[in-house]
Amino acid sequence: MPANELTRLSIAEAGERIRRRTLSPVELTRAYLDKIPARNADGRYYLTVLRDEALTAAKTAEQEIGNGAYRGSLHGIPVALKDLVMTRGIRTTCGSRILKDWIPETDATVAARLAAAGAVLLGKLNMHEFAYGPTGVNPHYGTPANPWGSDRMPGGSSSGSGAAVAAGLCAGALGTDTGGSIRIPASLCGIVGLKPTYGRVSRAGVVPLAWSLDHIGPMTRTVTDAALMLQALAGRDPADPSTAALPVPDYRRDLERDPRGLRVGVVRDLFFEHLDPEVRTAVEAAAQALANLGVHLEDVRLPRIHHAGPATFAIITAESMAYHEPYLKTRASEYGADVRARLLTGQFVLATQYLKAQRARQVLRAEVDGVLRHVDALLIPTTPIPAPRVDEREVTVDGVTDDVRGWLTRCTRPINLTGNPALSVPCGLTTSGLPIGLQLVGRQFDEATLLRLGRAYEAVSPFRDRRPPQAG
Amino acid sequence: MTSVPTALLQSIAEVLARVPVDPADLAANVAQLGAQLDGLARLDDLDLLDVEPATVVLPPTEVPHAR
Numbered sequence: 001m002p003a004n005e006l007t008r009l010s011i012a013e014a015g016e017r018i019r020r021r022t023l024s025p026v027e028l029t030r031a032y033l034d035k036i037p038a039r040n041a042d043g044r045y046y047l048t049v050l051r052d053e054a055l056t057a058a059k060t061a062e063q064e065i066g067n068g069a070y071r072g073s074l075h076g077i078p079v080a081l082k083d084l085v086m087t088r089g090i091r092t093t094c095g096s097r098i099l100k101d102w103i104p105e106t107d108a109t110v111a112a113r114l115a116a117a118g119a120v121l122l123g124k125l126n127m128h129e130f131a132y133g134p135t136g137v138n139p140h141y142g143t144p145a146n147p148w149g150s151d152r153m154p155g156g157s158s159s160g161s162g163a164a165v166a167a168g169l170c171a172g173a174l175g176t177d178t179g180g181s182i183r184i185p186a187s188l189c190g191i192v193g194l195k196p197t198y199g200r201v202s203r204a205g206v207v208p209l210a211w212s213l214d215h216i217g218p219m220t221r222t223v224t225d226a227a228l229m230l231q232a233l234a235g236r237d238p239a240d241p242s243t244a245a246l247p248v249p250d251y252r253r254d255l256e257r258d259p260r261g262l263r264v265g266v267v268r269d270l271f272f273e274h275l276d277p278e279v280r281t282a283v284e285a286a287a288q289a290l291a292n293l294g295v296h297l298e299d300v301r302l303p304r305i306h307h308a309g310p311a312t313f314a315i316i317t318a319e320s321m322a323y324h325e326p327y328l329k330t331r332a333s334e335y336g337a338d339v340r341a342r343l344l345t346g347q348f349v350l351a352t353q354y355l356k357a358q359r360a361r362q363v364l365r366a367e368v369d370g371v372l373r374h375v376d377a378l379l380i381p382t383t384p385i386p387a388p389r390v391d392e393r394e395v396t397v398d399g400v401t402d403d404v405r406g407w408l409t410r411c412t413r414p415i416n417l418t419g420n421p422a423l424s425v426p427c428g429l430t431t432s433g434l435p436i437g438l439q440l441v442g443r444q445f446d447e448a449t450l451l452r453l454g455r456a457y458e459a460v461s462p463f464r465d466r467r468p469p470q471a472g
Numbered sequence: 473m474t475s476v477p478t479a480l481l482q483s484i485a486e487v488l489a490r491v492p493v494d495p496a497d498l499a500a501n502v503a504q505l506g507a508q509l510d511g512l513a514r515l516d517d518l519d520l521l522d523v524e525p526a527t528v529v530l531p532p533t534e535v536p537h538a539r
Contacts, residue, residue: 212526307518310511317504328491341500347489348481348505353512358525360515365526 003031007168008467011225014171015073018065025065025076029058029120032078036122036169042150044142045164047083048091049123054078057120064118073228073252075118080170082161083124084131084207085111085216094207095127095157097140097334098327108205109237110174110216117232122170125160129339131176131209132320133157134184134408135388139336143390146189147468148434152387155185155408157209161219162189166468172220172229178209179312180383180412182217183424187382187437190426190468192454193219194226197445198419199244201230202237210319212358213312213416223425223454227251230447249448259456260294262449263375264440270305271380271411274398282428282436283381289460290379290453300371300378307360308414314349314357315417321346365418372420372443377453381411382424382437415441423450426463435463474509476502 006014006028017023033051040046061076081087084094086104093099107115115121126144128136136159137143144163146152154163158175162185165173175182177195186193194217201216208214218229234248266272266287272280291297321328324343332340371378385395385407395407415422420441427438438457442450458464478498485493 304518307511307515310508311515313508314512325491332492332494337497338500341497342504344485344491344493344497345501345504347491348484348501355525355527356512356515356520358527359520359523360518361526362523363518363520 003034006031007035009171010222011073011077011171011220011228012222015075015077015228018076019070021065025058025061025120026055028076029054029078029122032122032170039167039169043145043163043167044126045144045160045167045169046080046123047093047095047126047141047160050090050121054120054122061118061120071118072232074114074232076120077118077171078120078122079114080122080125080161080164080173081111082127082158082173082175084127084176085174086205086207087111087121087124090124092124092207094131095129095138095141098331100140104205106205109202109239110206110233113232114174119232125158125164125173127160128157128181129336130207130324131157131178131181132339132342134180134405136185137390146387148190149387151389152434153188153390155188155383155387157181158185158219162186162191162193165189165191165219165221172218172225174216175219176206176209177215177217177412177416178213179316179409179416182215182219183382183412183422183437183439184408186219186424188387188435190435190463190466191219191221192223192226192426193217193424194230194447194451195415195422196230196234196447197421199242200421200445200447201233202240202243204237204239208323210316212319213316215416223423223451223458224252224255226423227255227451244445246445251448251451254448254452255455257452258294259290259453261296262377262453263296263298264290264453265298265300265371265375265378267300267302267305267378267380269302270414274384274400275381276385276397278430279381279384279386279436283379283438286427286438286457286461287379290457293456293460295453297379298375300375302367302371304364304367305414308364308417309410311357311360311364312413312417314353315361317342317346318349318354319346361417364414368418368420368441369444376443376449378441380439380441382439383408383412384410386430386434386436411439420444421447421450423454425454425458426461426466427457428462429466433469473506476506476509478502
């Protein structure tokens with residue numbers, strides 16, 4: 001099979017061939033590694049490429065599989081990590097100048113779990129500096145090119161992860177999500193992004209942005225691939241006390257089950273206000289497509305969800321400032337201007353405002369969980385707008401002008417506050433060829449139903465089989 | 473949008489937080505805070521009197537040091 005076709009295989013497809021020994025992990029890994037240098041020069045996807053290490057790992061995988069020690073669906077699959085996931089002996093920059101030469105002494109739990117599953121690490125991916133921004137614009141390493149339009153934002157903060165998966169430069173990647181940083185680049189780059197439930201995937205060894213809002217999850221080209229990666233990542237970790245000691249289901253078991261009879265609530269409060277017309281049309285069409293599959297749709301209300309924005313603001317600014325204060329006191333000039341200013345805002349948030357936000361969080365979480373007692377999932381857009389141009393600062397929709405960051409995070413950050421799992425699936429293209437994302441929000445720790453709904457939708461989506469013009 | 477005096481933020485940063493500030497950053501801080509303060513005040517509408525914050529310390533869910 002030609003190399004450019006190998007890099008188009010999904011994890012499930014490549015994994016099945018590897019299992020049957022009709023595809024060599026070395027051949028697959030080499031196909032990605034040979035493609036990366038030329039694309040990376042203009043695309044700025046990878047901050048570190050681990051050519052020798054990846055080939056060694058692929059050879060090991062090949063030997064193990066040849067010896068009958070097959071580890072599962074990720075064995076021999078080339079993946080990449082957002083560059084705030086600590087990797088032992090491998091530079092971990094967080095997209096920053098401050099940590100440009102930092103080499104951790106330990107692996108993050110998620111890195112170790114992917115390695116234990118037999119995945120091959122291709123390298124570390126570009127990102128918004130310290131994960132603090134939804135645009136993906138990086139003043140230190142350049143901004144990863146959105147494969148659907150190089151003048152467009154890839155979305156952030158997991159910008160390199162979203163763009164590299166879409167461009168076919170890794171089979172899957174890890175992202176992190178504090179206000180939408182998995183789902184936003186997934187939406188803008190036309191891939192699948194899963195923010196698991198808070199407590200489902202360990203945060204140990206991942207440089208934090210805001211401890212109580214940070215989530216880690218897979219970014220892939222298909223829903224099935226997200227399920228396969230989550231399987232390797234999920235579960236209790238003694239190194240992260242916030243992980244739940246709950247059983248991890250077999251995420252593939254019900255993936256292809258008919259979604260008929262599932263109930264999905266459409267939340268118009270906040271999430272459908274001031275949408276780009278093409279986003280509205282595509283998301284409404286996606287809802288109708290699910291209805292055509294036998295899913296029961298109903299409008300549901302979250303009348304207090306408007307409070308999520310200011311509550312999230314108080315929490316993310318206070319927690320991020322608390323983490324970064326030592327650097328800000330001594331090395332402030334080494335931050336990019338936008339991230340430094342946003343961090344410093346945290347010192348002006350009162351402790352009472354922070355605690356009020358953490359109390360509001362309980363109320364909003366109860367409201368969302370209350371609605372989810374009557375429906376299996378919620379349906380909302382992922383981003384109200386498609387990918388803005390890289391130089392855009394403000395966007396006007398329905399006569400409302402707001403900062404680009406405000407638009408991009410409006411539909412995602414409430415779900416960081418409540419901790420529910422959320423899946424972004426591509427649901428169409430604008431007339432100018434930019435992807436649109438559908439967001440499904442599930443019950444706490446019920447990623448399985450989300451994945452089942454997402455897989456059913458994906459199979460009928462107008463986006464299926466679409467590839468970006470710059471995927472190669 | 474609430475108007476926030478730049479001098480107030482400069483005093484908080486230098487006297488209370490003891491973090492050196494660049495006046496250019498303060499302009500951005502004024503804008504960000506000003507855009508959010510009304511919303512933060514409206515959190516009172518949620519009737520939070522009997523609600524504990526999400527930061528309370530919970531007991532362990534498994535026996536410590538269990539093997």
